[in-house]
Amino acid sequence: MAGIYIHIPFCRQACNYCNFHFVTSLRLKDELIAALIQEINITLLFDGNETIETIYFGGGTPSLLLKDDVNRILEALHKKFDIAGTAEVALEANPDDVNPGKLSEWLAAGINRLSVGIQSFDEAELVWMNRAHTAAESLQCIDEIKNAGFSNFSIDLIYGSPLLTNDNWKRNVDIVFEKNVPHISCYALTVEPKTALSKLITQHKKANTDPDKQSEQFLLLMQWMRNAGYDHYEISNYALPGMRSKHNSSYWSGEKYYGFGPSAHSFDGTCRRWNVANNSVYIQSLQKGGIPFEEEKLTSTQRLNEYIMTSLRTVEGLSIDKVVAGFGKQFGEKIMLLGKKYAGSNKLIVQNAHLILTDEGKLFADGIAADLFFE
Ligand code: SF4
Structure with a gap:
């Protein structure tokens, strides 16, 4: 099983917390799509025997693409790769791009899952984040998606902004339940260095986030989602x-993936690659017939640490048997020993040779993983 990621580095406006690779001018869009198709045509990374089970258009804002852009990219992928008939083909969309016309174009192109960047149903919060859509559009797009016939879709929500009270957080999540949204991804607002938000906080023009409030809202969320019958299958996903x-x-289980487009990452099982995060350099390199990337070959220790990090974030947890089979008995024994220490402090449970984080433990997931890492 393998997946494909397509990075579309264009957005209507810059959300103040965002540190992804994007630009707000569409000036180079046509050249970039041509370069991206060229990258698909000339790549040698996969050996040609992989069946592609998932395709994901992320960004940036792929919902800004025209029908022809999406069709041409998919056509190039189908020519180059063996794509399963049952493949999940997902596209990230922002509420201001969703309308009945676009939805039927996406369905006709073969998109069968949408991931919608809603972030909040509260107008003041959306303005605070500098999102390009309104609260009314956040609400309306869910009905339009369902009416168009998309049964498989997800929405992203952000918690822990200084404006978000626990009551408003409950209101946001209640809308998910009322509208029977099948999947949500929820992230704590993170103040990344060099973002507009970080600058505004330093200049005292915006309040900073409060880690205690973020923890409280995460604990509340886990409880609400569980009560509503959602499977909390990964730390940020329900x-x-x-x-x-x-x-x-498939990312979390270590499957191979190929990323196309500027800043996209690829992983072939042992080697990680990342394309240049600069649209002009990306386009010029592809026009000259080269793919501008850097790569590193992961050591066995790096692969083990990655497995520790990703598996601890999942509901299935870290499998000691997998560690023993993939890396050796001594690593499994050491992890089990450390795992028991955390089990004593109620941060994880040890069940059928798996280490599984408790709700409390999920608040410390990164720290616990780092403690289990090998050098
Ligand atoms: S729409 Fe998404 S990618 Fe674009 S600036 Fe906002 S958060 Fe970043």
């Missing part, structure tokens, strides 16, 4: 039965 994201699940 799905109704059968509605997990195949694409993200």
Whole structure:
């Protein structure tokens, strides 16, 4: 099983917390799509025997693409790769791009899952984040998506902004339940260095986030989602039965993936590659017939640490048997020993040779993983 990620580095406006690779001018869009198709045509990374089970258009804002852009990219992928008939083909969309016309174009192109960047249903919060859509559009797009016939879709929500009270957080999540949204991804607002938000906080023009409030809102969320019957299958992701994201699940289980477009990452099982995060350099290199990337070959220790990090974030947890089979008995024994220490402090449970984080432990997931890492 393998997946494909397509990075579309254009956005309507810059959300103040965002540190992804994007630009707000569409000036180079046509050249970039041509370069991206060229990258698909000339890549040698996969050996040609892989069946592609998932395709994901991320960004940036792929919902800014025209029908022809999406069709041409998919056509190039189908020519180059063996794509399963049952493949999950997902596209990230922002509420201001969703309308009945676009939805039927996406369905006709073969998109069968949408991931919608809603972030909040509260107008003041959306303005605070400098999102390009309104709260009314956040609400309306869910009905339009369902009416168009998309049964498989997800929405992103952000918690922990200084404006978000626990009551408003409950209201946001209640809308998910009222509208029977099949999947949600929820992230704590993170103040990344060099973002507009970081600058505004330094200049005292915006309030900073409060880690205690973020922890409280995460604990509340886990409880609400569980009570509503959602499967909390990864630390930031919740799905109704059968509605997990195949694409993200394959990342977390270490499957191969190829990323096309500026800043896109690829992984072939041992080697990680990342394309240049600069649209002009990306276009010029592809026009000259080269793919501008850097790469590193992961050592066995790096692969083990990655497995520790990603598996601890999943509901299935870290499998000691997998560690023993993939890396050796001594690593499994050491992890089990450390795991028992955390089990004593109620941060994880040890069950059927798996280490599984408790709700409390999920607040410390990164720190616990780092403690289990090998050098
Ligand atoms: S729409 Fe998404 S990618 Fe674009 S600036 Fe906002 S958060 Fe970043």
